[in-house]
Amino acid sequence: MGELDLIGGIYFSVITIATVGFGDIVPVSSAARLMVVGEVLLGVAYAVFFFSIIASFLREKNV
């Protein structure tokens, strides 16, 4: 892939955090792979947190 520009970096970051993984940009080195692992885990944590916010909204409405 070579050098990423800022838009490319944001694109790859969004695709990774959303756990989509198109595969057009692939981490090759260990450092890049570790970053991807960290971002995927963070993305899952954010998703869980987001759904818990929605759940708390719904719970409050029902009560």
Add this chain to the structure above:
Amino acid sequence: MASRFGSLQQFIRRHRRIIQAVFFPIAAVSAFFYLFVLTAMVALDVLKYPSWFVAFGVFLYVQMWMIATDSAMDAVSELYGIKLLPWWRREFVPILPKRAQPRSRGALIGYFFLSYAIGIYGFALAYVAVSRYFIGSL
């Protein structure tokens, strides 16, 4: 040490309006520039910076992550009703002015999305920097 901070707090209290009108906007704009633009310039390797400048960029980058963590912890503590503070807030609470906690659900979602956006941007900068400083990483 404590008296020095006490006099600083007195000064801030006395000149609060001037600080709010003049200092905060300037500080906000320059903080935005330093944290989000300058770090991007270092990551993109726009100019040939000396190594100390790259170190400064990394230092700012860490601060960006501190904001992301801070916002996420604010939202989490509001949602679950627990007192959750990152270590830098615990350490510097006597010095820093008391920060307003998010009260409404809208503020909670705002803190969440702020943290999420900074997280995405932070990782994007990391990928850009890795691809440029370590050729063939991506």
